[in-house]
Amino acid sequence: MLLRSLALAAAVAVLPVCAAAQPQKTSAPYHAPRAVDGHPDLQGAWTNASLTPLERPPSLGERRAMTPAEVAAIEGKRAEVIRTANAPTGADFDLTKTPCYAANITEGGATSDCGYNAFWTDHGDVVMRVNGEPRTSLITFPANGRMPARLPRKPGGPTVVRGVYGRAGENPENQTLAERCITSFANHAGPVMLPSFYNSNYQIVQGRDAVAIEVEMIHDVRIVRLNSQHIPVRAWYGDSIGHYEGDTLVVETTNYNPNGNIFGGSSDMVVTERFTRVGPQRLRYEFKVEDPTVWASAWGGEYEFSPSKGPLYEYACHEGNYALPDILAGARHAEAEAAKAGAGASQP
Numbered sequence: 001m002l003l004r005s006l007a008l009a010a011a012v013a014v015l016p017v018c019a020a021a022q023p024q025k026t027s028a029p030y031h032a033p034r035a036v037d038g039h040p041d042l043q044g045a046w047t048n049a050s051l052t053p054l055e056r057p058p059s060l061g062e063r064r065a066m067t068p069a070e071v072a073a074i075e076g077k078r079a080e081v082i083r084t085a086n087a088p089t090g091a092d093f094d095l096t097k098t099p100c101y102a103a104n105i106t107e108g109g110a111t112s113d114c115g116y117n118a119f120w121t122d123h124g125d126v127v128m129r130v131n132g133e134p135r136t137s138l139i140t141f142p143a144n145g146r147m148p149a150r151l152p153r154k155p156g157g158p159t160v161v162r163g164v165y166g167r168a169g170e171n172p173e174n175q176t177l178a179e180r181c182i183t184s185f186a187n188h189a190g191p192v193m194l195p196s197f198y199n200s201n202y203q204i205v206q207g208r209d210a211v212a213i214e215v216e217m218i219h220d221v222r223i224v225r226l227n228s229q230h231i232p233v234r235a236w237y238g239d240s241i242g243h244y245e246g247d248t249l250v251v252e253t254t255n256y257n258p259n260g261n262i263f264g265g266s267s268d269m270v271v272t273e274r275f276t277r278v279g280p281q282r283l284r285y286e287f288k289v290e291d292p293t294v295w296a297s298a299w300g301g302e303y304e305f306s307p308s309k310g311p312l313y314e315y316a317c318h319e320g321n322y323a324l325p326d327i328l329a330g331a332r333h334a335e336a337e338a339a340k341a342g343a344g345a346s347q348p
């Protein structure tokens with residue numbers, strides 16, 4: 001992970017933001033190369049890193065595309081942040097004046113991950129284009145580009161997917177799945193598969209009976225069984241089955257683990273994904289989320305993968321990471337202090 005991040009930082013340091021490298025609008029249909037089984041070849045190392053947010057800022061209403069000025073502002077801000085972050089840290093360095101990353105921002109405001117020497121982050125350097133159109137959000141329906149209203153939870157309904165349980169620090173199982181290195185702290189593997197601020201890289205391998213999708217974050221691998229039936233197993237990323245419709249791989253995922261953390265959906269959520277090779281270096285990804293117990297209507301969207309700048313690397317999550325044992329040790333210390341204080345107060 002570190003080697004990859006260093007390489008990305010070096011590339012960013014010497015290359016300008018290259019919006020020209022983004023695809024132009026196409027009119028003629030693209031005919032994807034074929035895999036050995038005759039199906040469209042979707043294989044390779046891909047990335048979905050992007051400055052476009054999942055949900056559209058409310059101020060943009062139903063406007064799906066960004067203006068050239070908006071694109072220039074967002075991508076220009078990202079380039080300036082990279083330049084500043086790559087500058088030497090001198091004795092007069094002032095953390096309070098360090099800019100935030102221009103990640104997933106389409107209007108005023110800033111992300112929460114500000115700091116110094118953050119060369120390892122990889123938010124992506126450009127706005128997401130779909131068929132050459134710069135998008136204001138990854139969600140395209142409803143028309144406002146945002147998740148629909150959530151419904152009141154009904155007693156006795158399906159289990160709501162959660163990420164944190166009980167009292168933090170009580171035991172390892174009370175911590176988030178990401179802190180325990182079980183899943184990522186975003187929705188990298190999905191489904192829905194979404195970018196985050198680093199390791200938004202994927203390897204797709206096709207076989208006769210299955211398609212494997214490996215994500216660099218937490219080195220998760222999702223197995224999509226082809227022409228199969230769902231099995232009654234509640235997996236972290238649900239149970240995925242797929243089939244081909246012409247040049248498109250269609251994947252349906254159900255049976256989510258009730259202890260997962262997928263947008264606050266329930267264990268009965270159904271996600272349908274469509275993978276279509278639309279150009280030599282573009283793989284379109286469409287998604288639809290349905291859960292009538294949680295949202296007032298279905299919602300979904302699309303984006304396009306582009307080739308990763310290199311192969312996937314091993315993601316070592318807990319090696320050298322002292323956060324979780326320190327959280328638990330701190331909780332045990334606080335409990336011991338409280339016990340001592342209670343014992344002292346009970347003395348005559």
